[in-house]
Amino acid sequence: MKADRIHNFNPGPAALPLTVLEEIQENLLDFQGSGMSITEISHRAREFDDVINDAVDRTKRLLNLDDKFEVLFIQGGASLQFCMIPMNFLPEGRSADYVDTGTWSTKAIKEAELQGKSIQVVASSAAKNYSYIPKNIAFNSDAAFVHLTSNNTIKGTQWAEFPDTKSVPIICDMSSDMMSRPLDVEKFGMLYAGAQKNVGPAGVCLVIIRKDLLDWIPDTVPTMLKYTTFAAKNSLYNTPPCFAVYTVQLVLKWLEETIGGLENMAAINQDKAQLLYGFMDGGEFYRATAQADSRSMMNVTFRLPNEDLEKQFVEQALANGLGGLKGHRSVGGCRASIYNAVSLEAVEALVGFMKTFEKANIE
Amino acid sequence: MKADRIHNFNPGPAALPLTVLEEIQENLLDFQGSGMSITEISHRAREFDDVINDAVDRTKRLLNLDDKFEVLFIQGGASLQFCMIPMNFLPEGRSADYVDTGTWSTKAIKEAELQGKSIQVVASSAAKNYSYIPKNIAFNSDAAFVHLTSNNTIKGTQWAEFPDTKSVPIICDMSSDMMSRPLDVEKFGMLYAGAQKNVGPAGVCLVIIRKDLLDWIPDTVPTMLKYTTFAAKNSLYNTPPCFAVYTVQLVLKWLEETIGGLENMAAINQDKAQLLYGFMDGGEFYRATAQADSRSMMNVTFRLPNEDLEKQFVEQALANGLGGLKGHRSVGGCRASIYNAVSLEAVEALVGFMKTFEKANIE
Numbered sequence: 001m002k003a004d005r006i007h008n009f010n011p012g013p014a015a016l017p018l019t020v021l022e023e024i025q026e027n028l029l030d031f032q033g034s035g036m037s038i039t040e041i042s043h044r045a046r047e048f049d050d051v052i053n054d055a056v057d058r059t060k061r062l063l064n065l066d067d068k069f070e071v072l073f074i075q076g077g078a079s080l081q082f083c084m085i086p087m088n089f090l091p092e093g094r095s096a097d098y099v100d101t102g103t104w105s106t107k108a109i110k111e112a113e114l115q116g117k118s119i120q121v122v123a124s125s126a127a128k129n130y131s132y133i134p135k136n137i138a139f140n141s142d143a144a145f146v147h148l149t150s151n152n153t154i155k156g157t158q159w160a161e162f163p164d165t166k167s168v169p170i171i172c173d174m175s176s177d178m179m180s181r182p183l184d185v186e187k188f189g190m191l192y193a194g195a196q197k198n199v200g201p202a203g204v205c206l207v208i209i210r211k212d213l214l215d216w217i218p219d220t221v222p223t224m225l226k227y228t229t230f231a232a233k234n235s236l237y238n239t240p241p242c243f244a245v246y247t248v249q250l251v252l253k254w255l256e257e258t259i260g261g262l263e264n265m266a267a268i269n270q271d272k273a274q275l276l277y278g279f280m281d282g283g284e285f286y287r288a289t290a291q292a293d294s295r296s297m298m299n300v301t302f303r304l305p306n307e308d309l310e311k312q313f314v315e316q317a318l319a320n321g322l323g324g325l326k327g328h329r330s331v332g333g334c335r336a337s338i339y340n341a342v343s344l345e346a347v348e349a350l351v352g353f354m355k356t357f358e359k360a361n362i363e
Numbered sequence: 364m365k366a367d368r369i370h371n372f373n374p375g376p377a378a379l380p381l382t383v384l385e386e387i388q389e390n391l392l393d394f395q396g397s398g399m400s401i402t403e404i405s406h407r408a409r410e411f412d413d414v415i416n417d418a419v420d421r422t423k424r425l426l427n428l429d430d431k432f433e434v435l436f437i438q439g440g441a442s443l444q445f446c447m448i449p450m451n452f453l454p455e456g457r458s459a460d461y462v463d464t465g466t467w468s469t470k471a472i473k474e475a476e477l478q479g480k481s482i483q484v485v486a487s488s489a490a491k492n493y494s495y496i497p498k499n500i501a502f503n504s505d506a507a508f509v510h511l512t513s514n515n516t517i518k519g520t521q522w523a524e525f526p527d528t529k530s531v532p533i534i535c536d537m538s539s540d541m542m543s544r545p546l547d548v549e550k551f552g553m554l555y556a557g558a559q560k561n562v563g564p565a566g567v568c569l570v571i572i573r574k575d576l577l578d579w580i581p582d583t584v585p586t587m588l589k590y591t592t593f594a595a596k597n598s599l600y601n602t603p604p605c606f607a608v609y610t611v612q613l614v615l616k617w618l619e620e621t622i623g624g625l626e627n628m629a630a631i632n633q634d635k636a637q638l639l640y641g642f643m644d645g646g647e648f649y650r651a652t653a654q655a656d657s658r659s660m661m662n663v664t665f666r667l668p669n670e671d672l673e674k675q676f677v678e679q680a681l682a683n684g685l686g687g688l689k690g691h692r693s694v695g696g697c698r699a700s701i702y703n704a705v706s707l708e709a710v711e712a713l714v715g716f717m718k719t720f721e722k723a724n725i726e
Contacts, residue, residue: 006398010405013605021392021400028388029381035369035686037384039564039610042373042687075438075566076587079601083585111585196602201402203438203566203604222446222474224439225588238442239559241566242376243606247402323398324405 007346010324011153011299012176012197015341019258020250038246043239051246052235058252062262063183065208072207072230073245078104078175078194081205082111084225085171085190088217089144090117097143097168100124101133102152103330104173109147122146130155132291139165144216145189146170151177153197154328156301156335157294162187169210177298178206179255180340181266189213197298198340200248203241255340265340272338272347273297279351285358289333303333310334313357320353322346370709373687374516374662375539375560378704382621383613401609406602414609415598421615425625426546428571435570435593436608441467441538441557444568445474447588448510448534448553451580453480457507460531463487464496465515466693467536472510485509493518495654502528507579508552509533514540516560517691519664519698520657525550532573540661541569542618543703544629552576560661561703563611566604618703628703635701635710636660642714648721652696666696673697676720683716685709 008015024038031038032047041047056071065071074080085108090096095118098109102125112119120143123134130152139146146165151158153176162170162184169189178193185191190209196202209227217226229237235245259265277295280286280302289301304310310333314326327333338347371378387401394401395410404410419434428434437443448471453459458481461472465488475482483506486497493515502509509528514521516539525533525547532552541556548554553572559565572590580589592600598608622628640658643649643665652664667673673696677689690696701710 004393004396004398008399008403010399010403013403013405013602015403016400018392021402025388025391028391029384030367033367035367035684036371036373037379039384040371040373040376040378042376043565044692075440075443075604077438077601080438080587083587087585107586114583114585116583194602201606202406202602203607220477220479222450222477223470224443224446238440239376239557239565241438241604241607243564244566244604321398329407 006318006321006323007342007349008323009336009338009342009346009350011328011335011337012194013202014197014337014339016201016247017251017254017258017341020247020254023250024247039243041242043236043242048242051249052240055245055249055252056234058249058256059206059208062179062252062255063185063208065185068210068212069185070209070211070214070231072209072227073235073240073248074205074207074230075203075241077202077205078173078192079107081173081192081207082108083115084227085147086112086115086117086119087221087225088227089171089213090119091216091218094144095119095140095142096145096147097122097139098147099134099137099149100126101149101157102130102155104152104175105147105149108149108173130157131289131294133157133159133294137163139163139168141166141168143168147172149173151296151298153299153337154331156288156290156296156299158296158298160293169213176339179252179262179265180269180298182262195244195248197337200251201244204244204248206248259340268344269297269338269340272342272344273300275344275347275351276300276336276338279354283358285362286354298337298339300336300338301327301331301333302335307332309361312361316357317350317353322350322353369681369684369686370705370712371686372699372701372705372709372713374691374698374700375557376565377560377700377702379564379610380614380617380621380704383610383617386613387610402606404605406599406605411605414612415603418608418612418615419597421612421619422569422571425542425615425618426548426571428548431573431575432548433572433574433577433594435572435590436598436603436611437568437570437593438566438604440565440568441536441555442470444536444555444570445471446478447590449475449478449480449482450584450588451590452507452534452576453482454579454581458482458503458505459508459510460485460502460506461510462497462500462512463489464512464520465493465518467515467538468510468512471512471536493520494652494657496520496522496657500526502526502531504529504531506531510535512536514659514661516662516700517694519651519653519659519662521659521661523656532576539702540659542615542625542628543632543661545625558607558611560700563614564607567607567611569611622703631707632660632701632703635705635707636663638707638710638714639663639699639701642717646721648725649717661700661702663699663701664690664694664696665698670695672724675724679720680713680716685713685716
């Protein structure tokens with residue numbers, strides 16, 4: 001770690017690999033010998049074509065996607081996807097199943113309802129404060145799709161395995177765990193992820209869509225809100241968020257070439273999560289809030305004995321070079337987001353600080 | 364000009380002030396002593412609040428906006444605005460007037476029609492290949508709004524003055540001339556601009572909206588597609604495109620503090636355009652394509668005696684450090700985009716090259 005950088009446990013926007021930031025910095029005034037910044041070159045230039053094509057190719061390789069899938073870059077974050085999904089895939093007469101596992105699932109459900117679409121919430125963990133992932137769900141076999149949120153950033157839960165929905169495709173918000181582990185893509189009709197957690201900076205949403213779903217889309221959907229527009233033009237119908245796509249490309253390159261792919265990444269992420277949960281489970285001062293079988297490998301939510309100690313913990317951690325540990329304002333407590341770019345060393349430093357803080361504050 | 368940088372006449376994404384790029388570069392690993400990059404800090408952090416609030420304040424000062432207006436940052440470019448505008452402001456029973464001055468106007472019209480909205484194209488310069496800006500237009504006094512495109516990037520035309528629409532508010536796509544000259548904002552209900560020409564990098568659209576128009580918006584509009592969502596949360600309902608907003612902030616700071624405001628900027632832009640048009644009008648080798656009274660101060664479109672010479676011109680210009688001079692693929696020819704960040708020296712260098720090229724290629 002450079003002396004002036006901190007360990008960054010922010011929930012998103014979040015840590016990026018330092019080597020990625022250094023490469024951006026080095027080339028910011030002259031991209032690939034063009035004499036222009038990446039922020040100044042045309043999105044129709046060969047240089048940018050190489051960037052976006054490489055980002056698409058790396059996504060396909062990392063996730064083992066075959067030609068059934070399109071890789072798209074869309075602005076507006078996962079929140080815009082919440083409205084685009086029912087707009088594109090729920091024409092009159094069709095219905096979809098949604099599972100409610102917390103804030104982001106709930107928002108996705110609300111956007112479908114706002115459009116007067118027919119949906120059914122087939123499972124919810126709301127009654128237990130979203131502290132677990134539902135099991136044994138009875139999905140409707142005639143649903144157009146099943147919508148899931150793979151990782152719940154705020155509540156600290158994650159689907160360890162995805163349910164069997166038979167022939168019904170899963171559409172999954174993977175904003176906070178995309179590219180953190182290998183995937184069996186055969187279950188999915190669409191995956192999407194706001195980039196600002198594991199994949200890049202804020203300002204672009206990675207959308208992976210099975211091509212046959214594109215045939216469902218009504219002609220009446222506005223041009224910028226239909227997936228076919230992006231699929232037909234390699235995400236270049238209009239000017240894309242060039243800097244964000246470029247940063248995503250570099251993060252994917254780091255994942256492939258430095259980390260060595262998603263199997264390796266998942267192993268590192270397991271080690272990080274195990275270290276943190278294992279430490280907390282070994283004592284009573286820190287208490288992980290999610291049920292053990294539903295714990296997130298990305299967002300570790302926890303409480304201290306009281307709110308006053310939590311406030312001191314967050315402040316003193318920052319003073320010790322450990323940032324972003326405050327829980328989401330809607331739930332309080334503490335949270336360590338340990339996305340791909342957060343190193344094992346950072347988690348070790350956090351656990352070291354947690355031990356010191358506990359010792360200083362236990363009676 | 365640094366040795367490895369070229370003069371950048373790209374139509375968008377386009378040149379940014381070098382000092383802005385240098386400031387981004389210098390701070391990329393550690394923003395404001397946070398120990399994190401601007402791409403890694405939370406959009407809820409004090410540091411980012413300062414960025415977005417400063418961008419809003421500078422926009423208001425530069426354009427002399429009073430408290431009647433909101434300044435918003437929205438993703439998706441002007442193309443997403445084309446569909447949001449009728450969705451927000453054309454409920455059943457209302458109609459709007461559109462003026463068609465080229466590609467982008469035409470796209471805005473198509474998006475309203477796609478939604479089955481009632482609109483009337485009250486003027487069009489299509490019959491003369493969009494080479495001029497229509498005059499003496501009969502607007503409908505009961506229209507909800509009048510939609511204009513202030514500068515036509517592809518055809519090289521620009522409204523020198525905006526028409527009198529009486530009490531009907533103008534909604535204006537200013538993507539390619541926002542912040543290039545002072546404005547009488549009293550005529551406008553809404554202004555919008557994809558940032559990637561005069562205001563910043565691709566990935567954010569600056570939207571300035573008169574607050575009373577927010578009352579028109581139906582509750583049924585999806586959350587991420589209604590202006591009220593952005594107005595209620597200072598554009599922070601969901602994660603904004605942080606890097607793009609930050610760059611916009613720095614460009615606006617440059618406009619205020621280095622250039623000295625929009626009066627000064629307009630004078631410089633006039634000088635640049637005058638130099639280029641004046642040179643072409645003085646000879647026969649280069650021919651400006653727009654009618655003289657409709658010429659754009661931002662995008663100077665021109666032809667050479669034949670297409671073969673145009674191809675050589677673009678190639679040799681690039682070899683001489685003058686980039687981005689090819690005309691839009693839909694019209695051919697040449698185009699010099701001379702946005703705010705393109706200096707008078709760059710235009711002088713271009714005219715110098717044009718003289719040399721003419722001498723070498725004239726019989």
